[in-house]
Amino acid sequence: MASGLDDVVAAETVLSDVDGVAGRLTIRGHAVSAIAGRWTFEDVAMLLLDGFFDDLADLPRRLGEARLDVHHRLAGVLPELAAAGPFDGQRAGIAFLPDGATLDDALRLIAAPAVLLPAIIRAGLGTPLLSPDPSLPHALDMQRMLTGSPDPARARALETYLVTVCDHGLNASTFAARVVASTRAGLASSVLAGLSALKGPLHGGAPGPVIAMLDAIERDGDAGRWLEAAITRGERIMGFGHRIYRTRDPRADALKAALRRLAGDGGHARLAFAEQVERTALEVLRVAKPHRTLQTNVEFYTALLLEAVGFPPDAFTGVFAAGRVLGWIAHAREQALTGRLIRPQSLYVGPRPELAA
DSSP states (O other): OOGGGTTOOOOOOSSEEEETTTTEEEETTEEHHHHTTTSOHHHHHHHHHBTTBSOOTTHHHHHHHHHHHHHHHHGGGHHHHHHTOHHHHHHHHHTTSOOOOSHHHHHHHHHHHHHHHHHHHHHHHTOOOOOOOTTSOHHHHHHHHHHSSOOHHHHHHHHHHHHHTSOOSSOHHHHHHHHHHTTTOOHHHHHHHHHHHHTSTTTTTSSHHHHHHHHHHHHHSOHHHHHHHHHHTTOOOTTBOOSSOSSOOHHHHHHHHHHHHHGGGTTHHHHHHHHHHHHHHHHHHHHHOTTSOOOBOHHHHHHHHHHHHTOOGGGHHHHHHHHHHHHHHHHHHHHHHHOOOOOOOOOOOSOOOOOOO
16 A cells, blocks of 8 residues: 555646656646746636636736735734734634635635735734735735835745746645545635645645754854754755655746846845755755755745745745645636545554454
8 A cells, every 4th residue: 555645646637747757847738947937826827727717817807806805804803813823814814705616716715815914924013904906916916915015026036936836736735625625615615625734844834944944054154064963863954855856846946046036136145045055955965865865845945035025934834825725726626527526445454343253
């Protein structure tokens, strides 16, 4: 039996393909390297949702209106959501939204992280909250609601990230969303399942500790010494290695390119230091673990990019959700329209009652 369902095909999908041997990620026929930094968030939303909903032609305008709708629906509970923290508050807020299966339901769920996360962060800082501006592109409005004023350069970096992580095969959170969708529950239920799976440190909870690692190395002053000591203690080097990829994670290069475009915005020294740590870590890992392929993964440059945009580390998983929610909804619709109830078997290995003579 495959541990962790490794190599078990649990669904057929038109949405994405992860080739871990070649280091390729395909999003509905497009290499992630071809769309990251070039396509808008709205473009990718239309790509992933095509065929699962009718009448996507006016999606950008309707997504802007959905952000405003989410704000109006949840404004009264934002103080309570903020008290729960960036991720749990975001998840609780989404639970207030209708659990339907229409395009309007989907757009509210896509809009929700972009509205809730900046509001929760600003509330935690005691900063006045900003209403969505439905006339702005999605990523620019999310960045504006976070920082207080639109910054096209940072918004473009954020958009590159959201596009890069929009879908990634049958990962844990997407599988959770599909399982729920297979019961014919609504889209909000599937998204909440995806969010709950994403929270774990082996999935979406991983990028935040990269910042703590970089800060610790900077204080120490010797990257090689710090990394070797961490390996000796049996600790994981954050931002390196992946369950699927046996070579460099292609998303890491897309995010590194986005960071370089931001380098003129005060991030040059931080990026140069991170690149030095990356080179050192790859060499230390090569020597310490010669029988494993541990390359840079998406977490490493995710942390640096989101830090540069203005998100605190405890909000990184919530930003991940703001991109991956597209994939969850597309997979949920695909499962509901083409799949059946997901009900695998288990192998019982516990004690058995004695049979009557």
